[in-house]
Amino acid sequence: MPAYDLCVIFPLITDPESHIVSAYFEKIGYTGVRAPTLDMLQCIHLLHPLALPFENLDPLLARPVSIETEAVAAKLLGSARRGGYCFEHNGLLASVLERSGFRITRLAARVLWGMSDQALSPRSHMLLLAHLEEGDFVVDVGFGGGTLTAPLRLDMTGEQQTPHGLYRIEPHGTDYLLQARREGAWRPVYRFDLMPCLPVDYIATNYYLSNSPASVFCKTPFLAKVTPQGRYGLLGTQLSRRDTEGELIERRTLGSVDEACQVLSDVFDVEVPDMASFAVVWRRVLNTVRD
Template sequence: MGRGAAPAVDLDAYFRRIGYDGPREPTLDTLRAVAFRHPDAIPFENLDVLLGRGISIVPGDVDAKLIGAGRGGYCYEQNGLLKRVLQALGFQVEGLMARVLWMAPEGAPPRPRSHQVLGIVIDGETWLADAGFGGCVLTTPLRLFSDEVQDSPHGKFRIVDTQTNGVAERQVQADLSGRWAPLYQVSQGAWAEVDYEQANFYTYTHPSSHFTWSMTVGRTTPTARYALKNNRFTHRDVTGAVVEQRDLSVDELEATLREVIGLPVEADWRPVLEKVVAWGTPA
């Protein structure tokens, strides 16, 4: 993995945003601290897609939205920002790509690679970091090439060998109440920043992308995971057990986005939230 030049990011502003005031050396402890705080402070959300605004992954636009405006975003925004932060700290980091398996029916055909994740090399070992996977986001880096069960502040994970059409991949799985649920399969080989442009455009425009016809929101705090799929609200504890799950009215959805997720809800979101409630929870 190469370091490569990265567009400047205001580290002071980013660290204020995630509430971090610790060391800035490129160590595993620093990586763990940032990975823990990022998904608490910067939620996963696709509101701009539903608002018809499109998603820019130009660094300045991402920083203005996720840092300056107090908004969240999806994987290309979240992990694009995290990558530049880690590079600015001196980490050896590259962008990777994964095919999502989360909630896919058993036996379903392979999905295209559509999810950006990060690989960080520390003392010769590659760690997987991911700040952009909704309600099951990682809150600690994982050893990408270890088959052992790995603990995190929000449950256990493991990464195992698998193949898609004869191509080796690493499958990330989460322990959901004793059942290993696949999240995604990570492909080897770095992606250049320009490679993500086409995938991002597909994600926010193509009718087969669920981000164009459903709302997905997530936030992970030190004591909980919160997720919204349209108007279905799910609150899990750190073990993954469901604490609460219910469908929200428009007023409740707006309040939850503001008070639980921590988003600066805007007046022009209301028609979209009404549409989301009318859609109901996808099967």
């Protein structure tokens, strides 16, 4: 009886998500060699945030957020101009990297952005660790206005230059502390350990962050977009623009629903999925600011 290569005969059965890899590379514009190297990782890590925005419109508009790979790929890689938050961005990237031959560990972090490095916060952020011949690298394309645009060496305690600013990773007790250089000072981004997570470990946190009235993602618009010249951010009604070193260039307040939708489309490349619901939410946000 002849031997058959079942991976050739049934490619979609052996790897039902194989089509996602090609769609992902097309979306971000990656045309390089597909091999698990540092060069490939660095290229993808820059192209991903340049192509895919960070946004929270689904939680904000009370729409369900699935972190299943197929659902995330349909949202971020489909014809609609959409982005997502950490579980979507880093979850999708983890799947693509693993199917490209990389060895990836999923991790969780305690967000400290805008807080002290001693603050207590839950392990609510997803990040990745890539294991390469050169060493272990922190990978994170889903942290809003502080999103990395290059992988960072885990074992390097000094400052590390990325296309969009300086970062450093320092030991912090039994954890690691990621810091970003902003406006002349080192600011804590998040604290993490090396305990591996499985995709199922993020389900409860994702549900809370996308459904709880106490979650910032359910309260106010939160968007970020990387460009070759820097970053744009939107928190509530405040639109900001920073250069590649994180220095603030401009900040202004958005007013009407029409202006907000125009900015989402033109600046963040995001298509509002439900205009009627967004109009209600935006007016609520405006009233909160005025009060």
